[in-house]
Amino acid sequence: MQTKASTEDISSAGMLQARLKANSRATRDFDEWCLRQLPELPMPARVLDLGCGTGKQISLFAPLLSPGSELIGIDLSAEALDSLKANYTAAASLRLIAGDFDQEAAFEGITPGSLDLVYGSYALYYTKDLPALVRRVHELLKPGGVFWVVCPYSGTNDEFLRILRPLHEVEDFMDYVFDRFHQEVIALGEAQGFKSLKPSLLRNQIRFPSAGAFMTYLSNSLFYRPGHDEAITAAVQQVVDQEGVFAVSKNVLSLQLRK
Ligand SMILES: C[S@@+](CC[C@H](N)C(=O)[O-])C[C@H]1O[C@@H](n2cnc3c(N)ncnc32)[C@H](O)[C@@H]1O
Numbered sequence: 001m002q003t004k005a006s007t008e009d010i011s012s013a014g015m016l017q018a019r020l021k022a023n024s025r026a027t028r029d030f031d032e033w034c035l036r037q038l039p040e041l042p043m044p045a046r047v048l049d050l051g052c053g054t055g056k057q058i059s060l061f062a063p064l065l066s067p068g069s070e071l072i073g074i075d076l077s078a079e080a081l082d083s084l085k086a087n088y089t090a091a092a093s094l095r096l097i098a099g100d101f102d103q104e105a106a107f108e109g110i111t112p113g114s115l116d117l118v119y120g121s122y123a124l125y126y127t128k129d130l131p132a133l134v135r136r137v138h139e140l141l142k143p144g145g146v147f148w149v150v151c152p153y154s155g156t157n158d159e160f161l162r163i164l165r166p167l168h169e170v171e172d173f174m175d176y177v178f179d180r181f182h183q184e185v186i187a188l189g190e191a192q193g194f195k196s197l198k199p200s201l202l203r204n205q206i207r208f209p210s211a212g213a214f215m216t217y218l219s220n221s222l223f224y225r226p227g228h229d230e231a232i233t234a235a236v237q238q239v240v241d242q243e244g245v246f247a248v249s250k251n252v253l254s255l256q257l258r259k
Helices: 013-023 030-037 056-064 078-087 130-140 158-164 172-192 211-219 229-243
Strands: 046-050 070-075 093-098 115-121 141-152 196-208 246-258
Touching: 013 196, 030 056, 030 141, 030 196, 030 246, 046 056, 046 130, 056 070, 056 078, 056 115, 070 078, 078 093, 115 130, 130 141, 130 172, 141 172, 158 229, 158 246, 172 196, 172 246, 196 211, 211 229, 211 246, 229 246
Parallel strands: 046 070, 046 115, 070 093, 115 141
Antiparallel strands: 141 246, 196 246
C-alpha cells in the first residue's frame, strides 16, 4: 500500500503560494480547460464538490448555475472553507461542510439520489477507502448524474523525477497519484454500475526560466529532500543552457462517469 502524503503539508499557506506562482508560468489555462469540460446540467442544479478547499472550482462554476441551484462543498479544512465563504458572491446557494469525505457523518443531510454532479479535483486520492467513496457518490447522484474526477496524469513531473530518483527515494504515493489512481477510479466506477465514461486530457507544462526558479518551486513541494540542491541545480541548469528553459509536464486528466 502506498504511503500517503499529509494533507496538512499540501495545504500549508507558504507552499500553496509558491505552487500558485509556478502555475502562472503554465503554457495552458487550466481554469479555461476545466470550464470547457463542465457537463451540461439541468437547472437549477445540485452540485457537490469533494475536497473543495478554498473553492477554486466552486468559484469557477457557481456563476454558471441558475438561482435556486445549490452548491455543497466538503473539506477537512475549516480555514479553507472560511476563506471560500468570505469570497463567495454567486446566486446559487452555498452549503459548506467541514468534514471528512471518508466519514458517513460528512454526508448527513444530503439526500441519496439528489445530486446532478459530484466533483473532486486534486483531492480524491487522499481517501483511505476509494471503493466506499465511489459507492457513496453513486448513491448520492440522480440517475443520469455525473461523477467528475480531475487528477494529474502519467508523465506529470517526469522531467524532474528523472533527476531526483537517482539522488533519493520518491514516495510511492506519487506514483499512485500520477499513474494508478485514475485506473482505480475507472475500474471501481464500472464495477459500481456507472454507465458511461468520458475522459479528456490536458497536456500542460510549467516553464521555468532558470534553475533558481525551479529550485524555489521544488523546495515548496512535497518532492523536496534537503541535501541535494547542488546536484539538482546543476542538472536543471544544464537543460536551461541547452534549451533556454526547464519545462515540466503537468498532465491533467478529467474523467466523467455518468450514472
Ligand atoms: C490539493 S487540495 C485541492 C482543492 C481544490 N479541489 C482545488 O482543486 O483547488 C486538496 C483538498 O482536499 C482536502 N481533503 C483531503 N482529504 C480530505 C478528506 N478526507 N475529506 C475532506 N477533504 C479532504 C484538503 O483539505 C484540501 O483542501
